[in-house]
Amino acid sequence: MPQVVEIESVMLAVSLVTFGYLFARALRERSPALLSASFGWAFLSFHVFLRVSGYPSLAEAFLYFFALGVSLYVVILVREMYPSKTALFALYLLTPVSHVVYRLMEVMGYPIPKGVGGIASDSGVMLLVTAYIAYRTFKRPLLSLSVVPVAVVFLAYKALRGTLIGFGLMTLGALVFSIATIRVTSSGLFKGGSVPDVEVTGLVLVESRKLKSILDKYSESPILLITRSEGSFPGGWSVFRVSTVPFENSISPTALERLRHIIVQYLVEAKKSGSRGLVVIDCLDFLLLYNDRLAVLKFLGDVRDHAIVNDGVVFVALGESIDEHTRRLIEKLSDGRV
Incomplete structure (x- = not known):
C-alpha cells in the first residue's frame, strides 16, 4: 500500500x-x-x-x-x-x-x-x-x-x-x-541571565575567605555552584552539593567524571546562549580527601581547558587544609588568582 x-x-x-x-x-x-x-x-x-x-x-x-x-x-x-x-x-x-x-x-x-x-x-x-x-x-x-x-x-x-x-x-x-x-x-543546567562581567578565562584560584565576596559580586549572574554548604541560593544558580549521602542534586565526591560532565555541559550551554559560563567549585579539599591527588589535578586541568574553549571561568576555592605542595601543583594549572 x-x-x-x-x-x-x-x-x-x-x-x-x-x-x-x-x-x-x-x-x-x-x-x-x-x-x-x-x-x-x-x-x-x-x-x-x-x-x-x-x-x-x-x-x-x-x-x-x-x-x-x-x-x-x-x-x-x-x-x-x-x-x-x-x-x-x-x-x-x-x-x-x-x-x-x-x-x-x-x-x-x-x-x-x-x-x-x-x-x-x-x-x-x-x-x-x-x-x-x-x-x-x-x-x-x-x-x-x-x-x-x-x-x-x-x-x-x-x-x-x-x-x-x-x-x-x-x-x-x-x-x-x-x-x-x-x-x-x-534544556539543561544553564538558566540564562545577564552576562557575568569577568575579565579572566579559564581556571581561577580563590582563597576560601574571599569566596563570599565573589559569590556576592555575581549574585545576579547565572552560576554553577559545586559546594558542600547548605542554604538558599539565587534562583538563577544551578547548585550541586558534594556528599557521600545520596539526595536530590547531590554528587558523590568520588564521581569526578560525572562532575566533569556537569561542568562541561554548563559551559557549553552558556556559550551557546550567548553568555559566559561561571562555575564555582567550593569543595576542593573534600575532593582531595576522597580521590587520588593526580586524579583531581587531571580533573581540574580538563575543566580548565573546556572553560577556555567555551570562554568561561571556573573559580576554585583553596582552603587552608590543602598542603603547600598540592597548592603549587594547582597554581601551575591555573590562569589567575583572586
Missing part, C-alpha cells in the same frame, strides 16, 4: 534524525545517557527497515532494544542526578506482566495471535514504567506523556501489527516522542 510506504518512510526519517542528533551530542558531551538514548533510536530505525524488508518477526525484537535504550537514558539520569529515586527502578519487575494478561485472555477464550506481540508488549510495559519514573523524578510531563502513545502501540502490537492504523499510530507516536526527546535533552 502506497500509504503504508509513505508512513514507514516518515518513521524511518524521524528515527534516523533523532539518532543522529542524540549521537552527536553524546560524543560531544561524552554522555552515557545520551549515548543510550541514541542507540535506542538507532534500533527503532533497524525495526522499520526490517519491517519494510519483509522480516516482521525479527523487526519486533528491535522494539525491545529501542525501549531498553530509552529506559537506560532515564535510568542513568536518575541514578546520577536523583539517587534517592532509584527505588523506583523496582517497577521494571512489572515488564513481563503482559504475558500474564495474554495467558488470562487465552483462558477466557479470546483469540490471541501466536508468535508475535510478546516482545513488543514487554517493550510497551517497559516504556510505561519509564514514563512513570521520569514523571516522578523530573516532573516534566512533556517527556513522560510523549512516551505513552508509543507504549500503547507496542502493547497492542498483536492486534495492530501490519494494519494502516498501527503504522499511523506508531509513526505519530514516534514523531511526538522524538520532538519531546530533543526538546527535553536540549
Whole structure:
C-alpha cells in the first residue's frame, strides 16, 4: 500500500534524525545517557527497515532494544542526578506482566495471535514504567506523556501489527516522542541571565575567605555552584552539593567524571546562549580527601581547558587544609588568582 510506504518512510526519517542528533551530542558531551538514548533510536530505525524488508518477526525484537535504550537514558539520569529515586527502578519487575494478561485472555477464550506481540508488549510495559519514573523524578510531563502513545502501540502490537492504523499510530507516536526527546535533552543546567562581567578565562584560584565576596559580586549572574554548604541560593544558580549521602542534586565526591560532565555541559550551554559560563567549585579539599591527588589535578586541568574553549571561568576555592605542595601543583594549572 502506497500509504503504508509513505508512513514507514516518515518513521524511518524521524528515527534516523533523532539518532543522529542524540549521537552527536553524546560524543560531544561524552554522555552515557545520551549515548543510550541514541542507540535506542538507532534500533527503532533497524525495526522499520526490517519491517519494510519483509522480516516482521525479527523487526519486533528491535522494539525491545529501542525501549531498553530509552529506559537506560532515564535510568542513568536518575541514578546520577536523583539517587534517592532509584527505588523506583523496582517497577521494571512489572515488564513481563503482559504475558500474564495474554495467558488470562487465552483462558477466557479470546483469540490471541501466536508468535508475535510478546516482545513488543514487554517493550510497551517497559516504556510505561519509564514514563512513570521520569514523571516522578523530573516532573516534566512533556517527556513522560510523549512516551505513552508509543507504549500503547507496542502493547497492542498483536492486534495492530501490519494494519494502516498501527503504522499511523506508531509513526505519530514516534514523531511526538522524538520532538519531546530533543526538546527535553536540549534544556539543561544553564538558566540564562545577564552576562557575568569577568575579565579572566579559564581556571581561577580563590582563597576560601574571599569566596563570599565573589559569590556576592555575581549574585545576579547565572552560576554553577559545586559546594558542600547548605542554604538558599539565587534562583538563577544551578547548585550541586558534594556528599557521600545520596539526595536530590547531590554528587558523590568520588564521581569526578560525572562532575566533569556537569561542568562541561554548563559551559557549553552558556556559550551557546550567548553568555559566559561561571562555575564555582567550593569543595576542593573534600575532593582531595576522597580521590587520588593526580586524579583531581587531571580533573581540574580538563575543566580548565573546556572553560577556555567555551570562554568561561571556573573559580576554585583553596582552603587552608590543602598542603603547600598540592597548592603549587594547582597554581601551575591555573590562569589567575583572586
